[in-house]
Every structure is written in structure tokens, then in C-alpha cells.
Amino acid sequence: MFNKTRADQKNLKIADESASESRKQVSGLRSLDSEYLDIRDSIPTGLKLVREYEEARERILKVLRGTREDWDSYRWQLKNRVSDVEVLKGIIHLSENEIREIEVTGRQYRWSVSPYYLSLMDPEDSNCPIRLQAIPSIKEYMGEPGLDYPMNADRQLYPPLVARLYPDRLIIKLTNMCSMFCRHCQRKRDIDSRDLIHPMNRIQEAIDYVRENDEVRDVLLTGGDALALSDDQLDYILTELGNISHVEIKRLGSRMPCVMPQRITPELCEILSKHDPVYLNTQFNHPREVTVEAQRAVDMLTRSGVVVRDQTVLLKRINDDPHVMKKLMQELLKIKVAPYYLFDCKKVDGIRHFGVPLDVGLNIIKKMRGFTSGMAVPTFIKHVPDARGKVPIYPRNQYGPVFEDSD
Numbered sequence: 095m096f097n098k099t100r101a102d103q104k105n106l107k108i109a110d111e112s113a114s115e116s117r118k119q120v121s122g123l124r125s126l127d128s129e130y131l132d133i134r135d136s137i138p139t140g141l142k143l144v145r146e147y148e149e150a151r152e153r154i155l156k157v158l159r160g161t162r163e164d165w166d167s168y169r170w171q172l173k174n175r176v177s178d179v180e181v182l183k184g185i186i187h188l189s190e191n192e193i194r195e196i197e198v199t200g201r202q203y204r205w206s207v208s209p210y211y212l213s214l215m216d217p218e219d220s221n222c223p224i225r226l227q228a229i230p231s232i233k234e235y236m237g238e239p240g241l242d243y244p245m246n247a248d249r250q251l252y253p254p255l256v257a258r259l260y261p262d263r264l265i266i267k268l269t270n271m272c273s274m275f276c277r278h279c280q281r282k283r284d285i286d287s288r289d290l291i292h293p294m295n296r297i298q299e300a301i302d303y304v305r306e307n308d309e310v311r312d313v314l315l316t317g318g319d320a321l322a323l324s325d326d327q328l329d330y331i332l333t334e335l336g337n338i339s340h341v342e343i344k345r346l347g348s349r350m351p352c353v354m355p356q357r358i359t360p361e362l363c364e365i366l367s368k369h370d371p372v373y374l375n376t377q378f379n380h381p382r383e384v385t386v387e388a389q390r391a392v393d394m395l396t397r398s399g400v401v402v403r404d405q406t407v408l409l410k411r412i413n414d415d416p417h418v419m420k421k422l423m424q425e426l427l428k429i430k431v432a433p434y435y436l437f438d439c440k441k442v443d444g445i446r447h448f449g450v451p452l453d454v455g456l457n458i459i460k461k462m463r464g465f466t467s468g469m470a471v472p473t474f475i476k477h478v479p480d481a482r483g484k485v486p487i488y489p490r491n492q493y494g495p496v497f498e499d500s501d
């Protein structure tokens with residue numbers, strides 16, 4: 095027979111009390127974030143929409159007369175970018191009004207979408223966050239004029255492809271090419287009427303400038319999209335930079351992991367792995383973009399030693415909601431992309447309609463800090479035309495939720 099001693103009874107009582115205390119604490123913690131927990135599973139994410147995306151892929155391949163093998167080739171994806179409204183209307187539903195808007199706006203601002211990115215769109219929803227980022231809208235044309243330059247660095251180009259604002263780092267703009275023309279792109283004015291990779295002698299001038307300035311330890315290759323260059327061109331540029339002893343890190347600016355993950359090939363990864371350390375800054379703006387294909391691309395990059403970080407742009411009707419933003423950042427961490435910056439959308443001509451009041455961004459950060467892993471909270475950045483560089487903005491309460499003692 096088992097006889098409980100007084101000490102045993104006391105210990106059991108303490109255990110009961112502490113279990114009940116712990117249950118209370120769990121329920122308290124849950125209720126702190128109940129608003130998000132109630133809706134998190136209803137936010138569409140690319141990792142869950144696998145079947146819908148597969149159906150869309152088959153539909154698009156039929157329209158473009160491609161094969162499953164074609165789909166996985168970035169060359170096919172590039173060649174078959176859709177920029178004709180007649181083709182587009184065979185893929186997503188467009189009203190007569192929307193067709194007219196695309197035709198009118200398209201004369202002012204070029205548009206083109208990769209078949210892959212089209213497959214992420216809800217074909218029936220004209221407010222789909224993927225569609226809003228890719229398909230021209232008359233709003234680009236209308237509204238107040240914005241600033242005619244996106245950043246001070248553009249006024250200080252020297253040599254022509256170099257943009258420089260900070261003492262120890264600079265940008266080399268290699269091309270105006272992208273795998274698609276995002277409607278919110280701050281560089282709309284650089285898109286021009288044709289794709290262009292800058293001549294190698296111009297790129298060489300920029301590399302020579304880096305060589306001559308030994309305070310430059312960090313070089314960002316961008317465009318357009320740095321991965322619009324061929325593997326050989328990238329290999330050459332990264333080798334040249336790697337031979338400069340004061341260049342400590344190379345960075346690539348590319349949206350391809352999000353909008354055309356097929357560009358991340360074993361051949362490209364092999365090249366990037368030779369030029370360690372390489373960082374890749376990319377841009378995901380909605381959880382629908384975090385797909386199995388994007389996951390595969392990021393996995394290949396990270397296995398090659400490339401550090402992948404995200405720079406989201408805060409966009410009206412796309413991600414200006416704290417729950418959507420939190421879901422996006424959590425999905426990114428799942429695929430090993432580290433949230434880095436959340437950019438306030440610049441007030442540049444043609445994209446002002448994507449802007450949201452500053453308070454909206456601050457509220458998003460406030461609702462994330464303390465409510466999710468610190469790693470999932472990007473730094474909110476505002477571009478102030480006359481300031482030098484990016485200005486980080488923090489909500490007043492930087493300490494996250496207050497955990498109060500209560501019954």
C-alpha cells in the first residue's frame with residue numbers, strides 16, 4: 095500500500111498549483127494575440143495554395159503552348175513574359191474597363207509579367223495582391239505628381255553606374271532589366287522602352303572606381319535585377335570584385351527568388367558559392383508569394399552559402415495590415431529568408447497610390463514587436479528626400495506588449 099506522507103501531500107499541492115498557474119499563463123498569452131490567432135489560418139499563403147497554383151500553371155502552359163519542362167526553365171519564363179493584353183485576358187478575368195486601363199497605362203509605363211508570377215494570381219479577383227503588383231492600373235497615371243527622383247544617390251552618380259551615399263558601401267547598377275515590371279517600382283523612370291544590360295566597359299569603370307577607393311568594403315550589384323545578367327557576366331564581375339582586397343562582401347539585389355525562382359539554378363549557385371561571402375537582398379510583399387518554388391530556390395541559395403534577406407515594401411491594399419504582414423514575415427522565416435527592412439513606399443510619380451500614412455506602418459511594427467520572434471520584425475524605413483540615406487522609424491512603445499499580473 096502507498097501511504098502519502100505529509101511531505102508528499104504538500105508536494106502534490108504545490109504541483110497542482112503550479113499546473114493551474116501555468117494554464118492561466120498560457121491562456122493569458124493566447125488571449126494577448128487572440129486577434130491574430132483567430133484569423134491566421136484564413137490568410138492565403140503560397141505554401142498552402144499548391145493545388146491552385148498547379149492548376150493555374152497548366153492553364154497558362156496551354157495558353158502559351160509550353161511544356162512542363164519549359165515552365166522550369168528561366169529562359170522560357172523570360173521569353174514568355176506576358177505583356178500583351180490579348181494574351182493576358184486568356185489567363186485572368188479582365189473587365190472591359192480593366193482592359194482599357196492596361197492599354198492606356200501601358201503606353202506610359204511598360205508592363206510585363208512572368209508566367210510563374212501570373213500563376214500566383216487569383217484569376218477572378220481584381221483586388222488580388224499579386225495582380226495589384228503586376229497589372230497596370232489607371233491610378234499610375236492619375237493623382238498628384240510625385241518626386242521625380244527616388245533617392246539622393248541618383249543625383250551623385252559617379253562614374254555613371256555608381257550610386258553612392260555612404261562612406262563604406264556603394265551600388266553598381268548593372269541593368270534596367272527585370273523579370274517583371276512591378277507596378278510599385280520606385281525606378282519606373284529607369285525602365286525605359288527596352289531592356290538593357292550596361293556595356294562591360296561601363297561596368298569596368300565602376301569596378302575600377304571601387305578598386306581606387308579603399309574605404310569601400312561592401313558592394314551592392316543591382317539594377318533592375320542583378321540576376322538578369324548571365325551566369326558568365328556575374329562570375330566575371332564577382333571575380334573582379336573578389337580580387338580587390340578591401341571589398342569584404344558582395345551583395346546582389348534581385349526579386350527573382352520571388353517572381354521567377356526558376357532563375358536560381360545549380361549552375362548559378364555553383365558560381366555564387368565561389369565568391370563567398372555573398373548576400374542576396376530580395377523582395378516578398380505578400381504571403382501568397384511564399385511558395386514551394388520560392389522555398390526550393392532559397393534552399394539552393396543558402397546551401398551555396400548565400401545569405402538571403404528580405405526587403406518588403408509597404409503597399410496599400412497589398413500588405414498594409416498587421417496580420418498579413420506578420421504572416422508574411424513568419425512564412426519567410428520558414429523558408430530561411432531573414433526579414434530585414436520594411437520600406438515605406440516612396441512618393442515617386444506613378445506609384446503614389448500605393449502609399450499609406452506613416453501611422454499604418456508604425457502600427458504594424460507595434461503589433462509585431464513582442465508578439466512574434468524578434469527575427470520576424472523588420473526595421474521600418476522611411477525615405478526622407480533631404481535626409482542622408484534611410485531613416486529607421488520606431489513606434490513610441492519599443493518594448494512590445496505589457497504582460498500584466500492578473501487573475
Ligand code: SF4
Pocket residue numbers: 271272273274275276278279280281317318319348349
Ligand atoms: S524587380 Fe525591383 S527593380 Fe525590378 S521592377 Fe520590381 S521593384 Fe523594380
